[in-house]
Structures are given as C-alpha cells and as structure tokens.
Amino acid sequence: MIKVNVVSTDVIEKITVSGHSGYAEAGADIVCSAVSTAMYLSLGLIEKVCPKYDFKSDEKNALMELTIIETNEFTEMVLENLVASLEGISSDYADYLQVKIKKRR
Template identity: 35%
Template sequence: MITITIYRTKDIINGFIVEGHSGFAEEGSDIVCASVSILSYTAINSINLVAGVDPEFIIYDVDENIGLMSLRTLVNNDKTDVIYRNFMVGIELLLEDYSDYITLKFEEV
C-alpha cells in the first residue's frame, strides 16, 4: 500500500511524503506505483522549474528501494500552491479506481 501524506499549514500546502509500494503488480509493471511516481517527480521538478523556488528552499528525499519520496518547500507562492493542488488532484483521481492500493491523509504542520 502506498501512503501519501499531504503537509499543510492551515490552507497552505507545503509538502508531501509518499511511502511504500502499491502491490498492484510486479515491479516494472505496476501502473499504480508508476502513476504516483510520475505525479511526485513532476511536482518536485515543477517547484523549481515552474514556480521558481530556489533549490536551497526545497527539501526532498528519494529512496526507491524502500518506496519513499518526500518534498517540503520553505518558501511558497501562488505557483507552488497550484503545483501541490495539481498533485493532490492526480492522487484523488487515482484513488477513485485504486483505493485498495493508495491511502491519502493530511497532516497539519
């Protein structure tokens, strides 16, 4: 099961963590893991390339062996908000068909 935790302060999203493997299919054929991965990697890269947040204000970690990807931004703007909300929409759409493999929760920080 993949557990996704969205970190927010009031209504401002400032990061997320993705943990685990879905178990939907074997490695290399798992469309659920691949979908979550592409949403996560796109968010991480977009924070810098689209939202213009300097790398020194982006904290992230990736460990594919244990199935971990985390992202936190120390600076947020309108574009980071759109990127985080886009990530969340993608995850919510996946939940519609794959809720046995993904859990989404929110944590106030």
C-alpha cells in the first residue's frame, strides 16, 4: 500500500509518499503511476513558484518527500490540489492508497 502523510498548520508544510501500491506489477501499476504523476506534476509547478522547498526522492526505497520551507498563495493552491487529487485516487483505490492528514497547531 502507498501511504501519503500530509502535515499542515494553516498551510501544508510537508507531504511524504512511501511504499508500493501492490495493485499490479511494476510498469503496469496504474495506482503508482497516478500517484507519481500527481506528485511530479505538482513538483514541476512548485519549482517555478515556491520561494523555498526541499524535495527528496528515493526510488529504491519507494519514498518521496516534499517539504515547504517558505510558501506563498500559489504554492498552497498547488499543494491543496495535489492532496485533493491523491484523496480522489484513494477513494477509488482504498486498498492500495491511504492518505492521512495531520493538523498541527
């Protein structure tokens, strides 16, 4: 199962994606493909507009981690859209993708 952990206060601070969905074999896994596409599309937008962020990717260990160090309104819209997209995928493929949102004060 792919696990997505979102950490937020008033804004989204960090998104961590880990694991394999197990939906299908590598190269034919539409859940993995959808999650990866959503992450990398969002990252492409963030690279252009976010003042300060950190992104780590470890394909061998099936891990992606996006940390927002300094945000702005457009970055937050991109991140909210990413989370909504991942939640949409999870609603259709709940056995293969779990999204957890942790609100900090």
